[in-house]
Amino acid sequence: MYPIMYNVRQYFDAPPAIDCVKTIREEFERVGLKDIIKPDSSVAITAGSRGVTNIPLIIKTIVEEVKRVGGKPFIIPSMGSHGGATPEGQKRVLYDLGITEEYVGAPINATMEVKEVGRLENEMPVYVSRAALEADAVIVVGRVKPHTDFKDEVESGLMKMMVIGLGKQRGAQTIHAYGKEGYHKLLVPTARKIMEKTPIKLGVAIVENQYHETCLIKALRPEEIESEERKLLVKAKEWIMRIPFKELDVLIVEQIGKNISGTGMDPNVTGRFAWPEEKPPELPNIRFIAALDLTKETEGNAIGVGLADVITKRLFDKINFHDTYMNALTAGAIGLIGAKIPVIMPTDRDAIELLFRLSNKPIKDIRVIRIKNTLELATFQASEALLDEIKANPKLEIVGEGEEMQFDILGDLI
Structure with missing residues (x-):
């Protein structure tokens, strides 16, 4: 029985779903993408491991807009140790999400190589993907949402994408070794250091509603990312299932x-x-x-x-x-x-x-x-x-x- x-x-x-392509184009027009991305410049675009709704289309549209203003985009898998912390494994994760070179129209550079770009006050080293450092510009793309392990004013979003995603396996392991302190006290300072030392030119923040639909996409200049992400997290927490x-x-x-x-x-x-x-x-x-x-x-x-x-x-x-x-x-x-x-x-x-x-x-x-x-x-x-x-x-x-x-x-x- x-x-x-x-x-x-x-x-x-729930807030209504949006037209992702139209919104991205409008946002890039608003922030002046043509003035941010120089002709013939190499542009790294981050792609994470989560099942973000419409993420293949979002990445594809960003690639198209970067090409439209003369940039040469490529994709960096930005997911810490996921995919077994190997280039092949991380490309496979993106493939399973629908992010392929053929679909998005840009090559994927899945190297796990990183470089130390500085240290925090506590002497914790900060690591960033070598591919990102060698690019002329980096566009950080990520969903803003409550984190699965801790609660604070900045949780999962663009800043975490920089620290854990662009930090690759070594960067992720370094900050995670500090446990709760790593989340509560070191995440934001680490992201600030990365923005200082890396050619991050733009952030693209995504928020979903309770039906797992894309309801907000916002393009952010580097100096806006921290303050705007805090505001977007408040909305994301209101809209969580x-x-x-x-x-x-x-x-x-x-x-x-x-x-x-x-x-x-x-x-x-x-x-x-x-x-x-x-x-x-x-x-x-x-x-x-x-x-x-x-x-x-x-x-x-x-x-x-x-x-x-x-x-x-x-x-x-x-x-x-x-x-x-x-x-x-x-x-x-x-x-x-x-x-x-x-x-x-x-x-x-x-x-x-x-x-x-x-x-x-x-x-x-x-x-x-x-x-x-x-x-x-x-x-x-x-x-x-x-x-x-x-x-x-x-x-x-x-x-x-x-x-x-x-x-x-x-x-x-x-």
Whole structure:
């Protein structure tokens, strides 16, 4: 016997999606791209490892606009140690995201070589991609959003893209070695040093709404990046997706992966942080989490799997331990938490039944939701124990009739 599950649609007060191509062209016109990029100058454009909506189109449009004013663009994979910290691996990550040389119309320089460009007051060295340093101009492209490990006025965005992305594996490992201090105290000073020593001419900040749609793109001059990123993060936090329940017994996550979140599944959704003290009070309290599979795009990198309580053998068999451990060790002590292997169960059914037993409640009283991943929360499944709360919430709608949770003959969740 399993709980009755209902399909639920969640509505958000979300800003509308924008026309990315039109917006980028307007923004570049506003900041005067033709005066920033000189004819025949080499222009490095960063590309990260996250599944940012429309990112292939955004990169392609930036390439076209740089060419239009006479620049010679190329792409730098900017993702720390992802892809196993190899040029081939990082190009493969971009390929899986749809960022190919053929599509965007520019070559990809995936060298992992870096150069030390200076030191902070605490003598921490600052590293930057050699390819970026040798370019005439650098355009930093990134999504501004809440970070998965810490809370501050600057989290994930253009400044982190400089430090972790352009810093490559060596730069990422250096700042991560400082743990929380690296995030809270060193991220911004490191980005400032990089802007001082690197030909960064422009930033392109992207913000998404609750439906994972591109709703804001803003071009920023270097002197604007820090102040504007702080403002954009406030908006991004307003527009983040949420699980609309404060207390849950079981969360079933169908897929985790680096293209979904830096920690495979976003703690800003699950409330499950590697550093529990970083958890904002408004996030849900979830007793048990089951992760059922990895995304194809994550290329076996299962970092963040340690935040689940149980996984399936299917997920375990897909783990690329080299890439996962490279990511974990680059991230420092917190990475070790994300790389720990939870209890492994043979099938979806075994994993879910285990958590139901541990909940120690009658089946009809278990508060459980099922999501595809932590980026897609507009629709999900919820158990009958949550029915009253769903009906009382004007932003939630039950779609169709409830059905008992079902598994196929192999034990896979249907």
